Amino acid sequence: MTGVQGPGRGLRRSTFLRAGAAAALGAGRAGRAVGGDPARAACSAGLQVVKVRDLTGPGITTRFRMDATDLGIPVRTPDGRMLFVFGDTFEEARVGGGWWRSPVGLYSATDRLDEGITWSGAVGGQHAQQLWAYEHDNPLFSTQLPSDVLAVGGSLFLHVSVHRGWGSVLWSEIWRSDDSGAHWRHTGARFPGNAHGGLFQLLTWALGDDGFVYLYSTGYGRNGPLLLHRVRAGAVAEPAAYEPWGYRAGSWGWGNAPTPVLDGGFGELCLRRLDGRWLLVCFNAAEGRIEAFVLDRPTADLGTAYRRTLIHGTAWGQEAGPYVAQPYGGYVVPGSRLDDLHLTVSQWRTGTETGWPYRVMQFRVRGLEPR
Secondary structure, eight states, rough: OOOBTTTTOOOBHHHHHHOTTTTTSSOHHHOOOOOOHHHHHHHHHGGGEEEEEEOOOOOGGGHHHHHHOEEEEEOOOSSEEEEESSSSSSSSSSSSOOOOOOOOEEEEEEOOGGGGGOOOTTTTTTTTTSSSSOOOOOSSSSHHHEEEEEETTEEEEEEEEEEESOOOOEEEEEEEEEETSSSSEEEEEEEETGGGGGGGEEEEEEOOOOOOOOEEEEESSSSOOOOEEEGGGGGOOOOGGOOOEEETTTEEEEEOOOOSSSOEEEEEEEEEEEETEEEEEEETTTTEEEEEEESTTTTTHHHHHHHEEEEEETTOOOBTTTTSEEEEEEEEOOTBBTTTTEEEEEOOOOSSOOOOOOOEEEEEEEEOOOO
């Protein structure tokens, strides 16, 4: 979710809700009504997509004082649990409904994903605490939003962007935990908001077997292309060590000026290694849908890669199977396979006074693996 802006800094939430500008703020698009039989459409292109359950909301995350939240970026922790990192979070089941926090984290010990993810606890104890202390809507910035979390050895690295009003990213930075997410410290790594033309504000990363971490990135405008970088696993917290992938003098190579690897308008991203392949899931904000690319390597041509739509945007009241009103996010849950993929998908109903639903859901996708 985008930050809740205070007076004089960016777009006010009340204005946003009245306008219903979901696409502009990255919360998906209302989409078009879906014709035909949704059940048959759910199996189109060889995919079977079903909603497993809601992961947040009243009666589900009430005990953690977080009925309204989004994102839910999962990672396998060094101690064997799963940690899910959430964005702007509120106590009541409405946007702006008290005790604003971001990021926050919940743990899960679920080992049967098909039965639905359940929560075993929260970072901070009984109630979900902000992962590190800061005041929202302070004189410098409004909120900090997580992009993706990475496990390297016994450590977790979390990339976040610092917003001063929505769409105005001052900088992004990296935090580290050495105790499976219970405590976090700043690594000192900071990237300017305008780095690479503003296309390094929102990223996803995954560790390869060659010792490099590969990253796709874009901007928070939901209207930009993707860039590709890599960095040695031991240098994640060193901004100068990041190498761009670019096109120069007729060929692609590392160290060239970064060149877009896929044109379009993208939001949340998730890169993971599954079954010997690389899987990139992205929110295609320009089209209002969540897509997947199955790759042999991160430097593969995304323009010709195996590409499938997992979640289609649709109108409220028309939801069924893969058709979801105002979807965004799309993060791969640990334990997934290409032929049995589980995702966390966010949904935010804008244009209402309550801003509800504003939640995270679990979806299951079967049949994605290329044949």
